[in-house]
Amino acid sequence: GEDVEQSLFLSVREGDSSVINCTYTDSSSTYLYWYKQEPGAGLQLLTYIFSNMDMKQDQRLTVLLNKKDKHLSLRIADTQTGDSAIYFCAESGGQNFVFGPGTRLSVLP
Amino acid sequence: NAGVTQTPKFRILKIGQSMTLQCTQDMNHNYMYWYRQDPGMGLKLIYYSVGAGITDKGEVPNGYNVSRSTTEDFPLRLELAAPSQTSVYFCASSYRGTIHEQYFGPGTRLTVT
Numbered sequence: 001g002e003d004v005e006q007s008l009f010l011s012v013r014e015g016d017s018s019v020i021n022c023t024y025t026d027s028s029s030t031y032l033y034w035y036k037q038e039p040g041a042g043l044q045l046l047t048y049i050f051s052n053m054d055m056k057q058d059q060r061l062t063v064l065l066n067k068k069d070k071h072l073s074l075r076i077a078d079t080q081t082g083d084s085a086i087y088f089c090a091e092s093g094g095q096n097f098v099f100g101p102g103t104r105l106s107v108l109p
Numbered sequence: 110n111a112g113v114t115q116t117p118k119f120r121i122l123k124i125g126q127s128m129t130l131q132c133t134q135d136m137n138h139n140y141m142y143w144y145r146q147d148p149g150m151g152l153k154l155i156y157y158s159v160g161a162g163i164t165d166k167g168e169v170p171n172g173y174n175v176s177r178s179t180t181e182d183f184p185l186r187l188e189l190a191a192p193s194q195t196s197v198y199f200c201a202s203s204y205r206g207t208i209h210e211q212y213f214g215p216g217t218r219l220t221v222t
Contacts, residue, residue, distance in 0.1 A: 004151065042113075042199055042213030043152070088151055099151030 004100035006089050011106045018076040020103045022089030025070065029091040032065060034074045037086045037102070046074070046087075081107045111135050113214035115200050121220045122190040130185040130217050132200030140206040141183040142167075143175065145196040146216075152199065158183055159206065190221045 004024045012018045024032070029051055035043040049056045049063045049072075056063045062075040076083055084107045089100040116131045134141065139160045144152040144167075154167030158177040172194060174186040183202075187194060198217045203210040 008149065040215070042201075042215050044213075045211070090151070097152075097154060099153070101149055101151050 004089055004091055004098050006087075006100040006103045008101060009104050009106070011108060012079050013108050014079060014081060016079055018074075018079045018083065018105055018107075020074045020076075020087050020089075020105065022072040022074075022100055023070055024072065024089070024091045024098070024100075026091055026093055026098065027070070028093040030093050031091070032063075032072050033088075033090040033092075034061075034063065034072075035088040035090060035099075037088065039085075043088065076105075079105075079107050081109070083107055113200055113202055113212050115198075115214035115217050117217060118215070119218045121222065122187075124190060124192065124221060126190050127186070127188045128190070128219075130187075130198055130200075130219070132183045132185065132214060133181050134183075134200075134202040134212070135181065136202060136204070136212065137180060138202035138204050138212075139180070140203045140211075141177065142201040142203075142211065143173070143183070143185045144199045144201065145169065145194075146199060147196050155185065155198075187219075192221050195219060195221045 006022045033048040034046045036046050037043050047058050054065050060077045064073045086102040086104050088102045113134045142157045143155040146152050153169045156175040158164045161180050164175050200214040201211040
């Protein structure tokens with residue numbers, strides 16, 4: 001079946017860049033997404049990329065997609081303490097949405 | 110707009126009890142979804158609905174039932190609660206059924222003991 005994998009933890013220092021990686025198996029994925037989840041809250045969509053794109057930039061966020069390797073990354077520039085959260089990668093090829101396990105980003109002062 | 114609201118926020122059930130998790134949206138969205146999130150895992154789709162009167166199974170529907178009698182409400186029913194159903198449940202809605210347009214509720218934390 002379809003699968004999405006992410007490393008579970010990442011720590012960075014405030015002001016550094018964070019790079020969160022994700023791999024997926026479904027070659028028919030149409031959209032790939034990054035969600036942010038803060039403690040006790042629901043998911044907040046950060047950004048998404050259509051599968052025929054290889055890069056999308058939105059302020060401090062840069063998404064890179066390598067469709068050949070089925071690899072997606074999220075780069076957060078100038079990481080702040082408010083960026084501490086769990087980041088979920090997700091893919092969809094239709095009505096079925098598959099989420100990764102989430103990467104817990106800790107931002108150290 | 111209140112967006113997507115879920116009740117209750119927390120609940121503890123004994124094995125074999127039943128309960129209904131409520132979800133309401135006031136955005137006139139056609140599509141509604143129920144997900145569960147287990148510790149250290151991503152979200153898994155339980156059931157979804159593309160409009161009033163229409164529901165369909167997601168990835169993990171066993172042990173759950175849903176109904177969609179109105180556009181606004183999409184309750185999730187657990188009939189015989191089991192410890193494996195201990196999870197955080199998220200309801201979401203969208204206008205056109207694409208994931209990047211989904212709005213999520215704050216979640217219901219359910220513990221079955």
